[in-house]
Amino acid sequence: MPRWFYQLASPRWCYQITGRLLPGFAIAALLLLMIGTVWGLAFAPPDYQQGNSFRIIYLHVPTAYMAQSIYLTMAIAGAIGLIWKMKVADMVAKSCAPIGAALAVLALATGAIWGKPTWGSWWVWDARLTSMLILLFLYLGVIALNSAIESESTAAQSTAVLALVGLVNIPIIKYSVDWWNTLHQPATFKVTEKPAMPPEMWIPLLIMVIGFYCFFAVVLMLRLRNEILHRERRTSWVRELLLQMRG
Amino acid sequence: MSAFQTKKLPEFKPDLESESFSPGKILLATLKRDVKLAFRRQSDWVNPLIFFLMVASLFPLGVSPEPKLLSTIAPGVVWVAALLSTLLSMDSLFRSDFEDGSLEQILVSPQPLYFVVLGKVISHWMMTGLPLTLMAPLLGVMLFLPFEGMGGLVLSLLIGTPTLSLVGGIGAALTVGLRKGGVLVSLLVIPLYIPVLIFGTAAIEASLTGLPVAGHLALLGAMLVMGLTLAPLAIAAALRISVSG
Numbered sequence: 001m002p003r004w005f006y007q008l009a010s011p012r013w014c015y016q017i018t019g020r021l022l023p024g025f026a027i028a029a030l031l032l033l034m035i036g037t038v039w040g041l042a043f044a045p046p047d048y049q050q051g052n053s054f055r056i057i058y059l060h061v062p063t064a065y066m067a068q069s070i071y072l073t074m075a076i077a078g079a080i081g082l083i084w085k086m087k088v089a090d091m092v093a094k095s096c097a098p099i100g101a102a103l104a105v106l107a108l109a110t111g112a113i114w115g116k117p118t119w120g121s122w123w124v125w126d127a128r129l130t131s132m133l134i135l136l137f138l139y140l141g142v143i144a145l146n147s148a149i150e151s152e153s154t155a156a157q158s159t160a161v162l163a164l165v166g167l168v169n170i171p172i173i174k175y176s177v178d179w180w181n182t183l184h185q186p187a188t189f190k191v192t193e194k195p196a197m198p199p200e201m202w203i204p205l206l207i208m209v210i211g212f213y214c215f216f217a218v219v220l221m222l223r224l225r226n227e228i229l230h231r232e233r234r235t236s237w238v239r240e241l242l243l244q245m246r247g
Numbered sequence: 248m249s250a251f252q253t254k255k256l257p258e259f260k261p262d263l264e265s266e267s268f269s270p271g272k273i274l275l276a277t278l279k280r281d282v283k284l285a286f287r288r289q290s291d292w293v294n295p296l297i298f299f300l301m302v303a304s305l306f307p308l309g310v311s312p313e314p315k316l317l318s319t320i321a322p323g324v325v326w327v328a329a330l331l332s333t334l335l336s337m338d339s340l341f342r343s344d345f346e347d348g349s350l351e352q353i354l355v356s357p358q359p360l361y362f363v364v365l366g367k368v369i370s371h372w373m374m375t376g377l378p379l380t381l382m383a384p385l386l387g388v389m390l391f392l393p394f395e396g397m398g399g400l401v402l403s404l405l406i407g408t409p410t411l412s413l414v415g416g417i418g419a420a421l422t423v424g425l426r427k428g429g430v431l432v433s434l435l436v437i438p439l440y441i442p443v444l445i446f447g448t449a450a451i452e453a454s455l456t457g458l459p460v461a462g463h464l465a466l467l468g469a470m471l472v473m474g475l476t477l478a479p480l481a482i483a484a485a486l487r488i489s490v491s492g
Contacts, residue, residue, distance in 0.1 A: 082484075130441070137438035144434050148425055157488040158421045162435060165417055165481050172442070 009086045011228045012237050018221040025217045032211030039204035047201075053117040056110050058205055062212040064107035067135060068170055070100035070216060074142070075167045078160025088224075090156035091231065093163065094146060095223035099216060101139035108132060127176035128184040135173060138166040152231065270362045277366025278373075284343075285374045291339050292374035295332040299379055302328040303386045314391040321390035322400065322451035328386070329379045329404060330411060330440055334433050336375045337415040340367065341423040341486065350423070354490055360483040368416045368479065369409075376408030392451075399454030403447040406467040413474035413482075414439045420485035443470060 007013045040058035047054035074096035081089035111129065112122040123129065142159050149155035176184075197205075232238045285292050306324050307317060344350040353363055383404050384397050392400065418436035425431065450463035 130445075134438045134441050137434075141435040141438060144431055145421060148422070148427075148431050154424070154488060154491075158485065161417070161481055161485050161488065162421060165414075165439065169438070 008088055009084070011088055011091075011232050012235075014088045015225055015228045018225055022218065022221050025214050025221070029211055029214035029218050032207050032214060036204050036208035036211050040208060044201050044204055045198070050118055053114065056114045058208050060107060060110040060114055061205060062209045063103045063110060064132065065209055066212050066216055067100055067104035067107050067132070068173060069213070070096050070103065071135060071139070071163070071166070071170060073220075074100060075160075075163040078156075078163045081156055082160045082164075087231070088228070090153070090160070091224055091227040092220070093160060094156065095220055095227055097139055097142045097146065097159075099219050099223070101136060101143060103216075104132065104136040104139055108136065126184055128173065131169060131173040131176050134169050138163075138169060142166070268358060270359065273358050273362040274366040274369075277363050278370050281367055281370035282373060285370065291336070292378065295336040295375050296378050296382060298335055299328050299332040299382065300386070302331055303389065306390070318391040318393060321387060321392040322396065322448045322455070324390060325383055325386050325392075325400060326404075326407075326444055326447045326451075329376075329383065329408065330437075330444060332379060333375055333408065333411045333415060334436060334440075336371070337412075337419045337432050337436070338422075338429060340371050340416055340419040342419075345423045345490070350486070351490055354487060360486070361479045364416070364479045364482045364486070365475075368412050368482070371416070372409045372412040376404075376412055380404040380408060393455060395457070396451050396455040399451040399460050402460070402464055403450040403467060406464055406471055407443050407447040410443050410467070410471045410474045411440060413471075413478035414443075416482045417478060417485060420482045420489060422489070423486065424489040443467065446470070 036058060041055050044055070044058075046052050074093045077089045077093040077096065080086055081093060108129075111132075115124065116122050142162055145162055146155050146159045149158055174187075229238055229241075303324055306320065310316065310320070341350060344353070354360065356363075380401060383400050387397055387400055415432070415436050417439075418432040421435060422431050446463050446466045450460050450467065453463055454460045
């Protein structure tokens with residue numbers, strides 16, 4: 001194991017390093033999201049079939065990506081916490097759940113808004129939508145379980161087991177559009193192929209996706225730092241830090 | 248020498264080769280114990296069955312008593328009712344063992360937990376899933392399900408309900424240490440039940456329309472195999488966490 005992996009286990013070190021990384025990610029997120037939004041909503045060419053209504057893709061695709069990636073992050077952090085009994089990993093997993101749930105709601109909401117003009121209805125019970133809804137339910141289950149258990153370490157371990165069990169759903173969402181014949185269009189980006197859209201349409205989308213990843217990093221770090229301070233509130237370094245802050 | 252020095256206990260060496268450690272024996276012993284316990288406390292397995300019957304009879308009263316409509320919604324209604332009554336019975340899987348302390352004894356015993364858990368889940372299925380499956384044709388008749396659909400109904404429930412017990416066991420194990428587990432178990436487990444529900448009802452629909460059923464049943468079977476191999480591991484891990492916390 002490399003040294004930084006062990007250092008991550010120390011809440012204090014983690015608090016310091018996230019404090020240093022935070023401004024960079026915040027600026028990157030702000031810039032990328034601004035550029036992506038303006039480019040996507042104002043300057044990208046309209047779709048030949050869907051006209052301007054397709055522009056919601058610049059919010060829908062990134063939020064849907066994030067909802068899945070955050071679940072994966074949560075499950076991996078939970079597994080690390082279970083295996084190496086790493087407190088910081090437990091805190092990362094706990095901080096991920098509400099962010100992921102919020103972005104899953106956004107993905108479903110933007111999807112519904114997009115579905116109305118293109119499919120003629122807010123909601124269809126097809127594979128992609130249903131599996132995305134299950135993902136939201138899984139997030140809600142994780143949050144409910146975490147808040148029901150009083151002991152922090154037991155809560156972290158139990159939710160990690162639940163998150164790992166729920167991991168079964170991620171490949172189902174990912175490949176639902178390939179496995180089943182559904183109304184939902186296939187994936188926008190694939191690693192092996194060129195996107196079906198012209199570059200002036202997919203470049204802003206890519207910028208939005210990267211921007212959302214940075215945004216997630218920022219929110220995660222903020223929540224994580226809060227969680228560290230809360231759990232370590234009895235240690236001397238947190239007390240000193242709070243005294244310094246008060247001046 | 249101090250007066251408090253205790254006699255040294257003989258070292259405990261489990262004879263792992265002995266008969267009592269063979270997986271089959273452990274599984275069978277757990278199964279026998281749990282089935283016997285269930286028969287002594289009949290409300291545990293009779294109540295979910297009555298619930299199953301009651302939920303299904305709500306639909307003709309609540310939606311419409313018209314046979315044509317009922318026969319179209321019958322597969323889904325029977326499956327949802329089966330799923331809910333399995334959920335209802337899930338809490339009893341580990342609860343009484345946890346309360347009287349025998350769960351802790353199981354956890355500290357040298358026998359592999361995997362087979363004990365598997366035995367408990369199989370006995371749970373024998374007391375809930377199996378009776379539900381056997382009673383399902385009656386509900387099918389009540390809801391005007393055509394005769395062609397009966398085979399699909401029974402087969403899909405027969406393959407699907409063990410998966411429900413296995414997956415529900417994970418939820419029950421995660422919440423066994425909590426005083427109020429009831430609603431929480433449902434929140435944790437229902438999302439994981441959805442795939443079973445989809446393929447279960449799809450199998451009945453297929454048999455109604457004369458399409459091949461084997462594909463849906465094979466997928467249900469695949470889920471069952473995956474549940475049988477992986478769910479006991481998750482249940483065992485969850486039990487250790489819940490009981491130690």
